[in-house]
Amino acid sequence: xxxxxxxxxxxxxxxxxxxxxxxxxxxxxxxxxxxxxxxxxxxxxxxxxxxxxxxxxxxxxxxxxxxxxxxxxxxxxxxxxxxxxxxxxxxxxxxxxxxxxxxxxxxxxxxxxxxxxxxxxxxxxxxxxxxxxxxxxxxxxxxxxxxxxxxxxxxxxxxxxxxxxxxxxxxxxxxxxxxxxxxxxxxxxxxxxxxxxxxxxxxxxxxxxxxxxxxxxxxxxxxxxxxxxxxxxxxxxxxxxxxxxxxxxxxxxxxxxxxxxxxxxxxxxxxxxxxxxxxxxxxxxxxxxxxxxxxxxxxxxxxxxxxxxxxxxxxxxxxxxxxxxxxxxxxxxxxxxxxx
Ligand SMILES: *[C@@H]1O[C@H](CO)[C@@H](O)[C@H](O)[C@H]1NC(C)=O
Ligand SMILES: *[C@@H]1O[C@H](CO)[C@@H](O)[C@H](O)[C@H]1NC(C)=O
Numbered sequence: 001x002x003x004x005x006x007x008x009x010x011x012x013x014x015x016x017x018x019x020x021x022x023x024x025x026x027x028x029x030x031x032x033x034x035x036x037x038x039x040x041x042x043x044x045x046x047x048x049x050x051x052x053x054x055x056x057x058x059x060x061x062x063x064x065x066x067x068x069x070x071x072x073x074x075x076x077x078x079x080x081x082x083x084x085x086x087x088x089x090x091x092x093x094x095x096x097x098x099x100x101x102x103x104x105x106x107x108x109x110x111x112x113x114x115x116x117x118x119x120x121x122x123x124x125x126x127x128x129x130x131x132x133x134x135x136x137x138x139x140x141x142x143x144x145x146x147x148x149x150x151x152x153x154x155x156x157x158x159x160x161x162x163x164x165x166x167x168x169x170x171x172x173x174x175x176x177x178x179x180x181x182x183x184x185x186x187x188x189x190x191x192x193x194x195x196x197x198x199x200x201x202x203x204x205x206x207x208x209x210x211x212x213x214x215x216x217x218x219x220x221x222x223x224x225x226x227x228x229x230x231x232x233x234x235x236x237x238x239x240x241x242x243x244x245x246x247x248x249x250x251x252x253x254x255x256x257x258x259x260x261x262x263x264x265x266x267x268x269x270x271x272x273x274x275x276x277x278x279x280x281x282x283x284x285x286x287x288x289x290x291x292x293x294x295x296x297x298x299x300x301x302x303x304x305x306x307x308x309x310x311x312x313x314x315x316x317x318x319x320x321x322x323x324x325x326x327x328x329x330x331x332x333x334x335x336x337x338x339x340x
Contacts, residue, residue, distance in 0.1 A: 058077075059085050070095060102197075104194050111182065117178045117198055129172070133193055136190075168216075216248045244311050248308065260337075270288065275312070
């Protein structure tokens with residue numbers, strides 16, 4: 001009987017291996033799937049991203065794994081051997097899965113919600129957040145989040161987060177399960193909304209985890225650095241957030257000899273907060289003590305060393321506020337790597 005199963009598994013494996021694309025990795029000797037109706041059926045799909053419905057990103061898993069992790073199947077993926085599994089974190093519950101989605105559609109009321117995400121294995125030492133949208137009420141003039149906020153129980157790179165954020169990523173070191181806490185105040189009418197993916201990363205040389213201390217880690221030959229609360233509400237309400245301490249790191253790509261940076265027109269931090277630019281001592285403390293009246297965009301090229309910015313926004317007593325046209329805005333920094 002056992003021999004017969006081995007034969008059947010081996011034969012099915014040969015057939016399947018022939019039709020699977022490079023994007024599907026078989027890591028188990030006991031193959032086969034629903035379609036052969038075998039009790040030994042396990043196809044290990046390389047847990048790659050896939051397109052779920054509504055423009056969302058899921059993980060390609062077998063149907064069994066998807067259900068085991070409390071996910072919802074959407075489209076087929078992995079040449080039809082997997083389902084694009086969307087694991088939506090449970091409100092006030094515990095979730096277990098990679099690329100878990102913390103999601104709440106538009107609402108306007110006061111809530112207190114936690115989402116707990118358990119690590120897949122003890123060797124998970126970092127998470128990467130991909131924030132598609134985080135719409136919370138704005139910070140106070142001093143950059144503190146008092147009406148609405150999100151906090152995370154791991155790492156101390158960021159304190160309370162609020163305001164309007166779109167399309168940024170962020171890395172946090174983790175040592176146990178991760179608890180996200182959201183608070184919104186009933187007293188303020190505002191449309192809140194969030195969609196945040198949480199990737200679990202192992203700390204090994206194979207992984208894509210960020211170097212120690214880097215809250216953000218950019219790679220590729222060009223890009224735009226954007227931090228929390230990066231959406232301009234076109235009022236005077238655009239402030240950088242208080243209680244932040246991390247590095248923004250840009251990987252220096254092979255074959256490129258320098259990186260040119262261009263900062264957004266309005267960015268200039270208040271002088272009691274720290275914003276260090278990489279190896280550009282003359283620009284290190286380019287800051288203001290009252291809202292800037294006229295500034296030109298800073299551009300500079302850094303030719304050697306670590307490409308790291310340091311964000312140390314720790315002075316919650318100063319005004320992080322300006323006025324329309326004269327704000328202490330968030331940085332938005334474009335970079336391009338220059339070939340040797
Ligand atoms: C494999 O994945 C890449 C990127 O996700 C995609 O561009 C490519 O078409 C895929 N190949 C196959 C054979 O599905
Ligand atoms: C989680 O998914 C990401 C990509 O979506 C991948 O790089 C990472 O290795 C996965 N983590 C684990 C533990 O499989």
